[in-house]
Amino acid sequence: EAQVTQNPRYLITVTGKKLTVTCSQNMNHEYMSWYRQDPGLGLRQIYYSMNVEVTDKGDVPEGYKVSRKEKRNFPLILESPSPNQTSLYFCASSPGSNQPQHFGDGTRLSIL
């Protein structure tokens, strides 16, 4: 089954404690992206990747890091999480840029 898998699905943690949210896709997609979704603000793009070792900033990259060492994986790293990063995060992938994206189930992150 074609899917984008995110882990963990839920995480409650404290300010400053580094965390990683993993994302993996099994569709051999070149394009992957991370979004955060906040009430009233819709989905905002954090980072995206066109292919292995090619990443770039989206609209709200501050406080986040990503890497793309393998085509299937695109982890999101919060080096020093802060409460304003409490949000619902989605990973998505597509065959190429500007094509429809397939979303993961989401990760609900709470930073205390």
Next chain:
Amino acid sequence: QKEVEQNSGPLSVPEGAIASLNCTYSDRGSQSFFWYRQYSGKSPELIMFIYSNGDKEDGRFTAQLNKASQYVSLLIRDSQPSDSATYLCAVGEYNFNKFYFGSGTKLNVKP
């Protein structure tokens, strides 16, 4: 700041009616346009995408694009209660690979 605007709703329509959802965008260079449906607590799922001016139909759904007016819409014919969800409009930049989403329109289809 590139913007994608949607009426937050809720838009209420009776079962069997046509639901019309609208979206405007600020970047004239935008080249790809998508409609996603999101049920409460779930991830967005693709409904339609359109790249060229005009209409594109798929079953009960029709996407309409007018680049001159920077306007994209989604029509849902014969609306069903199962269509009740939030509909997200997404716009893709050309050559920059970024996407911008509207905040969504909540649709309620009443039996």
